[in-house]
Amino acid sequence: MQQDIVFSTFLIFAGASVLATFALYTRQPVLIAYIALGALVGPFGMGWIEHPEQLENMSHIGIIFLLFLLGLDMQPSSLISVLRQASTVGLVSSLLFFIAGFAVTWVFGYSQMDSIIIGLALMFSSTIIGLKLLPTTVLHHKHMGELMVGLLLLQDMLAIFTLILLGVMKGESDMPVWQPFLALPLLIGVAYLTVKGILLPLITRFDRYQEYLFILAIGWCLALAEGAQLVGLTYEIGAFIAGITLATSPIAQFIAISLKPLRDFFLVMFFFALGAGLNLGMLSSVAFSAIALAIVVLTLKPVAFRILLRRFSERTSLAWDVGFRLGQISEFSLLIGFVAVESGLLTERGSLLIQATAIITFVVSSYIVVFNYPNPIAVSDKLRRD
Template sequence: MQQDIVFSTFLIFAGASILATFALYTRQPVLIAYIALGTLIGPFGVGWIDHPEQLENMSHIGIIFLLFLLGLDMQPSSLIAVIKQASTIGLASSLVFFLAGFSITWLFGFSQMDSIIIGLALMFSSTIIGLKLLPTTVLHHKHMGNLMIGLLLLQDMLAIFTLIFLGVMKGDSEMPVWQPFIALPLLIGVAYLAVRFVLLPLITRFDRYREYLFILAIGWCLSLAEAAQLASLTYEIGAFIAGITLATSPIAQFIAISLKPLRDFFLVMFFFALGAGLDLTMLPSVAVSAITLAVVVLALKPITFRVLLRGFSERTSLAWDVGFRLGQISEFSLLVAFVAVESSLLSERGSLLIQATAIITFVISSYIVVFNYPNPIAVSDKLRRD
């Protein structure tokens, strides 16, 4: 039944509070409660919310704020220091994951095109899961946090080129392949100049007005996110650039603290929309292949990152930590599936396989991190780090 946005929001947050309470009592990650709620009351469950795509559009703002906050917590010099290492590891690991995804889906009888697109979808790890479970006040200032962010940003760029590739295959893409390479340094340069000559003078002049600083930060974040999207990059990359160019500002930590509740509000919607989008009636047709693919992802990604990172003289404990935090597929994988289906390049069965694999790996990867590594939502006081 069709419901208005206020009633839908009521159902989401009232239901989330109940399931999250149950999850905490039973020592489960709260992210699982949000996904389960979407599956339960979404269009393929009891149908109390039958238009999750509207909420999904809103929930994307949470990802934008998440990347903005990450940028605020990282100094530009720290990011540059890991770019070379992240590039080599990111490209090598993506090739391994593509070949594994292609081979497995081909063996399960999927078409060659389905296998190619599913292989492409497996190249990426989740920015949301990886960074939502990364303590902002501890690990972002260490080498591991910088390395993870470098890897995820590289994967974002690969995702952009994957989407361009799908458009070229369909034959309707007007975007030159070289455009993102030109757009990225231009956007960084414009952002740096805007911060130095516009934002910092405004912050210095009106630093007593906290409400104004809050609005200015949100406006800057969303403006650069939109500019990145118009420049054929992504909202996430624009938001990260917005954050990192403000990282040296004296109000960076004030903005970071102020925006965390807003970020969490939209991220709840994201995980709800993820669960609500899973078609349970078609799930049996891909159950075996989805479980197999998920097991391969959950095992192969930590091992691959561990081997590659150890090859660059990283500590074994750090290599496993990064590997398990990136041991799932990505929200970009869902976007690749959506674009491929719209372009008639991917079958509905192939799309469902990507969705099911994403949810399985999101859930199990979250359990692994929450119960074994420092994170903001750990059920153990020893591991809980905000």
């Protein structure tokens, strides 16, 4: 039966409003309500929404807008300086997480190839969780926000390399391994010249027309996101470059304020689709290994980031803060699992293990941040920062 998009949207947001109200009354993070709703009405629950993958494709736009808005809040000079530090921390931590993921999965009796893929999936932290729980007005202009962005962007590049590697292992990739690393500086250069030569003159001339500026910003964000995808990068990297090249424009803050509701609309759909995609019937087959893997992620990632960042003279409190905010696996992990299953490199059981670990770490790490660090959805007035 064809899925009714109007009914699906109604179900998501009406149901989310009910569960989010319950979550707020019981002092729980609202992200948990969206994931729980997906599991409840999705194909493995009541079955009211049979094809959550269609909604997941739409919800990806929310991630694109999230990175675009983040770029608008960051000056290019600050990003360059923090990337130097993030490169070492990101590479060393990713190697450590891969080894831990491989070892734990191997101990639980998974095949060598499953263990390798799952180890690769554990290298990354969630861009959405990390940045959704990062206060926009308080931390995006501070060193911690810049540091997190640097680490997440580096992980995005590693994720691209991993996806290309999976294609090479299956013999299906036509893209050279070096292509994304050459495409990145070229895309940045084209974006900078386009903003300087075309967009800024247009903004200066038509700055009285807010609707035009809104459309221009969305068009620029999605155009560069699509361009990045075409040259072997990701939509997220393209959107971030689109944002950072406009960061010095006079309308940067206007765009940021205008797009926040649109971003939140699609992010609700993302978390719903995440819950709806979990196969509850097969969950028992990976329950113990998923819990063990989640415990490793939730403990190892904060400790590893704390130790590595302290070696670069970061404050202990900042190092712990960054570590706990990045103490989960990523939406890229889910994508790697999907691609590996489609290529025949990963078993269905291995893919379900990645999904279950992702949801457990998303939920627990959200609780840790919401109850202990400043964030926009904190249940405590003392910690709530927009």
